[in-house]
Amino acid sequence: MLTLAVPKEPGWYLKPSTILESRALIHSLRWILYNLGHTSNLEVVRDGPDIKEELVLFLNSFYSPERVSPDYSFLLNLFAHIWEENTFANLIRRMPLPNLDSVLMFIDGLCWYSLQAPPPADDSSPWNASPVVRLVIAIKCFEGLLEELSEKGKKLPRTPVAQFLTDLDQHPLVEKNGLLTVERNLEYALEKLRWAQEVNKSENRHGAMMRHFDYIFEVQIRQIENRLPDGYNSHQGMPQDGNPMSRISDNKDAKHLLMEYIPSEDVVSWFAFREKLLFGFLNRTDVEAGLRKWFSTYEGLIICDCEHIFSFTLPSGAEPGVQVTCINCSTRHDVDPRDARII
Numbered sequence: 001m002l003t004l005a006v007p008k009e010p011g012w013y014l015k016p017s018t019i020l021e022s023r024a025l026i027h028s029l030r031w032i033l034y035n036l037g038h039t040s041n042l043e044v045v046r047d048g049p050d051i052k053e054e055l056v057l058f059l060n061s062f063y064s065p066e067r068v069s070p071d072y073s074f075l076l077n078l079f080a081h082i083w084e085e086n087t088f089a090n091l092i093r094r095m096p097l098p099n100l101d102s103v104l105m106f107i108d109g110l111c112w113y114s115l116q117a118p119p120p121a122d123d124s125s126p127w128n129a130s131p132v133v134r135l136v137i138a139i140k141c142f143e144g145l146l147e148e149l150s151e152k153g154k155k156l157p158r159t160p161v162a163q164f165l166t167d168l169d170q171h172p173l174v175e176k177n178g179l180l181t182v183e184r185n186l187e188y189a190l191e192k193l194r195w196a197q198e199v200n201k202s203e204n205r206h207g208a209m210m211r212h213f214d215y216i217f218e219v220q221i222r223q224i225e226n227r228l229p230d231g232y233n234s235h236q237g238m239p240q241d242g243n244p245m246s247r248i249s250d251n252k253d254a255k256h257l258l259m260e261y262i263p264s265e266d267v268v269s270w271f272a273f274r275e276k277l278l279f280g281f282l283n284r285t286d287v288e289a290g291l292r293k294w295f296s297t298y299e300g301l302i303i304c305d306c307e308h309i310f311s312f313t314l315p316s317g318a319e320p321g322v323q324v325t326c327i328n329c330s331t332r333h334d335v336d337p338r339d340a341r342i343i
């Protein structure tokens with residue numbers, strides 16, 4: 001994926017998860033403002049240093065440079081630089097309170113635009129598939145808008161951010177760099193997800209893992225299907241009050257988005273093993289036990305009615321009812337892994 005190196009921090013790059021997490025921070029700051037009665041929906045809001053200090057206190061408690069990795073500080077400071085401030089805390093302190101909520105909303109929107117990147121497609125620019133490239137281009141366009149407004153002596157409009165993002169799809173810089181419209185990106189992501197769901201069902205022979213990924217794809221497909229008619233406009237994506245949970249009114253959304261789902265023991269243990277194997281430390285016994293549990297296979301022989309004899313292998317997590325196909329006559333045979341030999 002195309003990304004940006006963090007200046008003066010060798011080995012650090014801007015990650016899509018950093019953009020995602022920065023939105024969570026922006027949402028939290030807006031939720032605090034909303035609860036204190038200071039939103040951009042109000043005609044008159046009082047300025048007050050105390051309120052802004054509350055926001056800075058929250059910011060520094062969780063996102064000060066000492067607490068987060070360099071890519072987080074880099075991204076937050078990048079947003080501050082749009083308004084010619086050197087740190088995000090200074091942006092909060094110096095931005096007049098009546099404008100602060102709008103400023104946060106637009107930062108939220110820039111991140112939301114960037115994260116609409118679908119998986120790489122053959123027929124589109126690789127730039128379209130990179131949230132980081134999309135963010136940089138969106139910031140360039142947004143700076144252009146700010147310059148235009150400042151030349152006319154105007155402030156940020158109160159137009160909904162979703163409208164700004166929809167207009168952005170037609171911006172010459174966006175088109176020139178091969179970024180696609182939100183409709184096209186959502187449709188493409190949906191197409192890829194439906195494909196992945198089918199492949200998982202037909203090819204993933206580990207019962208518990210297959211059901212887990214089937215569920216994950218079901219959640220993602222439903223969310224994107226629901227978003228198709230509205231493009232960038234999303235209550236959960238860019239909540240009016242900063243709280244993505246306050247607008248959940250649908251029972252299925254509640255089930256899907258409020259984490260009621262608990263993966264099976266098998267799935268939890270796979271992800272724990274994978275994490276430790278790749279990024280942590282495991283002693284030899286644990287490595288062997290994990291590899292045996294996850295990578296051993298069942299092997300068996302089948303004598304088909306066509307008189308062809310063939311062998312098959314299945315992962316150790318295969319469950320009764322899994323099928324294998326005779327390569328001679330294409331008959332499908334139900335197999336019970338318990339009848340097979342583990343190797």
Ligand SMILES: [Zn+2]
Nearest residue numbers: 304306326329
């Ligand atoms: Zn056969």
